[in-house]
Amino acid sequence: MTVLAKVRSWLDERLEWDELIAPLRKKTVPLHRLSYWYFLGGITLFLFIIQVLTGILLLLYYRPGANQAFESVQYIMTQVQFGWLIRSIHSWSANLMIFTAFAHMFSVLFLKAYRKPRELTWVTGVVLLVLVMGFGFSGYLLPWNTLAFFATKVGTDIAGQVPVIGHPIMVFLRGGEEVTGATLTRFFGFHVAVLPGLVTVLIAFHLLFVQRQGMSVPPKVEKEWSADPEARRELRFFPNFMLRELIAWYTGLGVLGALAALFPWNLGVKADLFASAPAGIKPEWYFLFMFQTLKLIPSKIWFMDGEVLGIMAFGLIGLLWLLLPFFENDRVARSKQWITGLSVFALAYVIAMSVYGYLAK
């Protein structure tokens, strides 16, 4: 008996280990020409794990506070051995994670994986995407540089524009009427304690739902399979699919390492609370489409301030997006086309506005 087998039987005697992993052995993944889209959720999870690990490493040296934050990140980048690499990986992984989360969402949308009975998987997924963007927004301020300072000013001001509840929310986020060191302290707390806790719980639910329901087969493929049951193919999750997923993770790690080493993230200039916003200031790419829209909205629309209307519209669209699966009715074919059309439009809008925002002066 090898050592590994001994450990296994020891565990099995106490925890009935084999019974615990039995569902994983039975689990299969449908194998068809669109199967590679199934990897995106897993890659997002992998990048989240990287974020937790590199985040813990950064915490060893980072000091929150308006007088120390910038200097401590500078210290990490210049003095700590491989500090530049750890911070670069954290920044790159954050951006890639938001990208893969978006890609995962649109793949779910186009492959119709959000339909009954998977509505709650979609809802937890959209909430996770919002929380991940919250991670991006709060983490962006932590180095306390000029770009981050103004991004936070604008971002929290946007929250403040919402009628009635907006102002208290803004004061809560900023820790006062203005963006100051108090804001940094709060964002640090959100970034390293509140958001990780929420996201971990939601990921657990998201994965539990996926486990319970199995992988969704796109309607087109399902139709082909019903017409020709011989064509139906499945892959065992453990170990076959998992090994493929691990290869995807390994490739992701390679890409991440290369990006972090070749294009290290820069630090910028320390924030000055009493300086003008620098010319050419832009938010992170994943907020660009909203930024560009707000830039184009006229100052007054009818009797309302343009930006208030824009912000309310984004809020409403976000809410409808969250509830999207509930608009699709099994009996009405038209609603399916309508949702696909809407998804194509949303994707086109986000891409077009992001490119426009990137190129615009």
Place this chain on the structure above:
Amino acid sequence: MATSDRGAVGANCALSTPIPRRGFVELLLGGGFLATAIAFIYPVLRYFVPPKTADLGGDSVVAAKVGELQLNSGKIFRFGSRPGLLIRTANGEYHAMSAVCTHLSCTVQYRPDLREVWCACHNGTYNLDGRNISGPPPRPLEAYDVQVRGDEIFVSRRREG
């Protein structure tokens, strides 16, 4: 015998008359839990609201010294807890206004090439009196009074009326 079988007695009572004692206990317990919850939640909600900080700027500050600003240039100064903008025009006049953009609170700047006040964040512009003239800003910037006393330039909030 009937008293030994409490379940049966209770079931009979439930069918015929309400149980005032149970209702009372439920009310007491429910009320107690509610009070406990409020006692926990209220301080937490209050804790969220940051204490007001005193605005140490008052209504008037020294924004710059005479001769500090060149013709056709601007300077950000501290007005209480917010930034203000002092402009010296090409013909030597001083203008002062709040530097907080009325759109989404970025800090504006003077553009000597345009001879206008410009916000880099969303491309809004104002004229030298702080009036919003293009881009997304919905309202003018609050204009301040400028007074030169000795070699100091004082900026103060305009009095209502």
